[in-house]
Amino acid sequence: MNFRISAAPAASLAALAVALCSSPAFADEGTDPLTDIIIVNGARETPVTDEIAADSAPVVAPDAAGLVARAPGAALIDNGALSGQVQYHGSFGDRVLVRIDGQRFSSGGPNLMDPPLHYAPMVLVDHIELDRGVSPVSKGPGEAGGVNAVLKHVDFTDGKAFQPRVDVGALYRSVDDSYAVGGVVGLASQNWRMGVIAAHEEGSDYRFPGGRASPTSFTRDTYGAEVGFRSGPGELSLSYRRQETGPTGNPPFPMDIVYFHTDFLRADAKLQLADGIRLEAGLGHVAVRHLMDNFSLRPAMNPMMLRATYADADTMTADAAVHFTTGIGTISLGGDIETGDKQVTITNPANPAFFIASQNRVATTRSGGFAQWRGGFGVVESEIGVRVDHYTMRAGAPELGSAVPMAPVMLANAFAVSDRDRSDTTFDVAARFWADLGAVRPRLTLARKTRVPSALERFSWLPTEASAGLADGNIYVGNPLLKPETMWIAEAGVDVETGGLYMRPTIYYRRVDDYIQGVPFDATPGVIDSTVEMVANMNGDATPLKWANVSAELYGADIDFGAKLIGPLRVDGVASYVRGKRRDIADNLYRIAPPNIRLGLTWEVQGWSLTAEGHAVAKEDKVSATNSETPTGGYVLANIYGGMELMRGVRLDAGVENLFDRYYVEHLAGYNRAAGSDVAVGARMPGTGRSAFVRLRVSY
Ligand SMILES: [Cu+2]
Numbered sequence: 001m002n003f004r005i006s007a008a009p010a011a012s013l014a015a016l017a018v019a020l021c022s023s024p025a026f027a028d029e030g031t032d033p034l035t036d037i038i039i040v041n042g043a044r045e046t047p048v049t050d051e052i053a054a055d056s057a058p059v060v061a062p063d064a065a066g067l068v069a070r071a072p073g074a075a076l077i078d079n080g081a082l083s084g085q086v087q088y089h090g091s092f093g094d095r096v097l098v099r100i101d102g103q104r105f106s107s108g109g110p111n112l113m114d115p116p117l118h119y120a121p122m123v124l125v126d127h128i129e130l131d132r133g134v135s136p137v138s139k140g141p142g143e144a145g146g147v148n149a150v151l152k153h154v155d156f157t158d159g160k161a162f163q164p165r166v167d168v169g170a171l172y173r174s175v176d177d178s179y180a181v182g183g184v185v186g187l188a189s190q191n192w193r194m195g196v197i198a199a200h201e202e203g204s205d206y207r208f209p210g211g212r213a214s215p216t217s218f219t220r221d222t223y224g225a226e227v228g229f230r231s232g233p234g235e236l237s238l239s240y241r242r243q244e245t246g247p248t249g250n251p252p253f254p255m256d257i258v259y260f261h262t263d264f265l266r267a268d269a270k271l272q273l274a275d276g277i278r279l280e281a282g283l284g285h286v287a288v289r290h291l292m293d294n295f296s297l298r299p300a301m302n303p304m305m306l307r308a309t310y311a312d313a314d315t316m317t318a319d320a321a322v323h324f325t326t327g328i329g330t331i332s333l334g335g336d337i338e339t340g341d342k343q344v345t346i347t348n349p350a351n352p353a354f355f356i357a358s359q360n361r362v363a364t365t366r367s368g369g370f371a372q373w374r375g376g377f378g379v380v381e382s383e384i385g386v387r388v389d390h391y392t393m394r395a396g397a398p399e400l401g402s403a404v405p406m407a408p409v410m411l412a413n414a415f416a417v418s419d420r421d422r423s424d425t426t427f428d429v430a431a432r433f434w435a436d437l438g439a440v441r442p443r444l445t446l447a448r449k450t451r452v453p454s455a456l457e458r459f460s461w462l463p464t465e466a467s468a469g470l471a472d473g474n475i476y477v478g479n480p481l482l483k484p485e486t487m488w489i490a491e492a493g494v495d496v497e498t499g500g501l502y503m504r505p506t507i508y509y510r511r512v513d514d515y516i517q518g519v520p521f522d523a524t525p526g527v528i529d530s531t532v533e534m535v536a537n538m539n540g541d542a543t544p545l546k547w548a549n550v551s552a553e554l555y556g557a558d559i560d561f562g563a564k565l566i567g568p569l570r571v572d573g574v575a576s577y578v579r580g581k582r583r584d585i586a587d588n589l590y591r592i593a594p595p596n597i598r599l600g601l602t603w604e605v606q607g608w609s610l611t612a613e614g615h616a617v618a619k620e621d622k623v624s625a626t627n628s629e630t631p632t633g634g635y636v637l638a639n640i641y642g643g644m645e646l647m648r649g650v651r652l653d654a655g656v657e658n659l660f661d662r663y664y665v666e667h668l669a670g671y672n673r674a675a676g677s678d679v680a681v682g683a684r685m686p687g688t689g690r691s692a693f694v695r696l697r698v699s700y
Pocket of ligand 1: 113257
């Protein structure tokens with residue numbers, strides 16, 4: 001299970017934690033007051049941030065999203081083997097702030113075929129930082145929670161001489177005959193660190209009781225290098241990473257991935273300016289080049305309907321923050337800039353005269369500043385911050401080939417003469433409080449968080465299924481007049497740890513004003529009396545949706561808990577409940593995780609452990625009528641897994657998931673859109689059948 005707390009004294013726990021996760025990435029984090037190490041056995045925690053070690057769970061899916069999904073209040077939105085999104089407290093997509101090694105960037109795919117954790121292959125992930133409830137304003141805008149996937153790194157050592165560093169892993173999973181190998185190797189001293197990172201992953205279509213799901217195969221390569229230098233009060237680091245995703249199936253979408261070629265470049269500096277004054281600054285660039293089509297991995301249609309869509313995204317970031325440590329705590333002042341350029345061009349490879357630059361020269365900017373105070377009064381610890389962001393967003397006039405039919409041309413012409421320039425200013429406040437009362441640690445979060453509409457939500461003049469991965473089968477059209485969303489968040493919980501028992505219950509309420517959601521295009525849905533409905537109807541949906549500001553609320557509760565039973569026997573569990581509703585009409589929010597509980601019985605002795613786990617998921621019938629969502633039934637799955645330390649620095653895990661080969665569908669899985677599969681078109685994608693895995697990690 002994810003969040004185990006053993007009952008030993010904290011000091012020895014911290015020591016054990018360092019021993020268990022010999023991750024260099026942790027080494028310099030002791031200075032951050034929010035990442036104290038309190039929990040071991042695969043997870044550490046502060047009252048407001050959880051750290052989930054990569055090998056703490058039997059997750060062998062390729063992306064880190066599956067690991068995050070096991071945390072309380074989290075779930076996985078499954079859009080394909082490499083396209084999983086994190087849902088947190090009922091929000092997903094760009095409502096959740098997700099970063100890789102702290103770097104923010106824009107996905108390339110207009111349907112988030114490359115959600116941020118697409119760039120965190122599990123075999124390269126060291127650990128995940130999960131901000132409980134909301135993320136601090138210092139990490140930038142973001143409504144629901146905060147996820148940072150920290151990749152394996154080579155870190156500085158304590159000595160002058162260079163020492164070799166190795167952290168590599170391999171895994172195999174039977175259900176899709178997939179394997180992954182990768183890791184980081186390098187050299188480090190107290191002043192220098194350098195490493196190369198690489199991974200290769202591939203898998204076939206996965207099996208379920210009843211056949212094979214096609215196309216769900218995948219392939220992905222990652223490689224890169226990093227170097228860091230530290231001397232006296234300063235530290236500099238530079239990293240480059242390239243990811244090449246090859247043909248990968250996305251049955252819930254009308255197209256599959258042909259490729260993603262994505263480059264990550266980042267430079268960071270830290271400098272102790274004076275006693276108690278610390279400067280941190282960074283520069284980043286991410287370039288995504290993407291091609292998807294509807295004929296390479298699934299049966300081709302008639303030549304008129306062949307589509308290959310190119311989508312590019314470039315993100316530049318710059319940030320700087322100064323931290324003043326004084327008698328009243330730490331005050332941080334910072335600023336950050338983010339620019340984005342996007343281009344989406346739909347083509348028909350059988351007809352060069354057919355192309356539509358549907359998102360043409362879309363340019364966005366954001367400049368923000370924040371002030372944050374971290375300190376205490378009495379027993380109450382707090383982190384209080386405010387930030388302001390100014391956004392601009394502009395779309396170029398569409399460009400079309402001569403073979404594009406009349407109706408889309410009319411829409412393009414109308415968009416070309418419309419106002420394609422928007423700007424917004426947003427204010428965020430986040431306050432997190434906690435107190436350490438020994439065995440009991442209460443915590444409280446109050447926040448106002450915002451999200452500006454995406455360029456897609458504002459500028460999709462062409463009705464298409466691009467919806468940042470909703471995969472509800474609806475055709476969407478943009479709305480330039482959208483206002484930013486405002487989410488009001490209240491969350492309370494208590495972390496209890498006493499004797500051989502722990503539990504961490506949380507309740508929350510999130511009220512969203514101007515929630516951005518698809519609504520019927522006009523007052524007469526189904527009556528084709530507009531050009532938009534005409535084009536949508538030609539593309540298979542006579543009742544398109546238009547993005548609009550509505551009112552919504554999300555509330556729920558979750559808990560993780562555990563207790564020592566007899567001798568080396570222990571029980572751990574995670575349970576989550578979330579409810580999402582519209583406030584303006586009687587409807588539910590779309591794609592909300594059903595109530596579920598995970599219970600594990602673990603036998604743990606020196607050097608090895610064995611866990612039998614049950615995962616019970618309730619039916620979900622509180623579905624969104626607006627999004628044509630269908631209900632799902634409940635199910636129970638059984639898993640068994642174990643791990644052992646073969647020798648110092650060598651860990652072997654193995655297990656069987658879905659032990660009884662049960663047929664089930666996850667409520668959050670998409671509906672199949674690909675013909676030629678053992679899954680019927682329109683049916684929800686089934687969960688994976690029985691699957692054995694082995695995983696090896698070598699680090700020293
Ligand atoms: Cu795509």
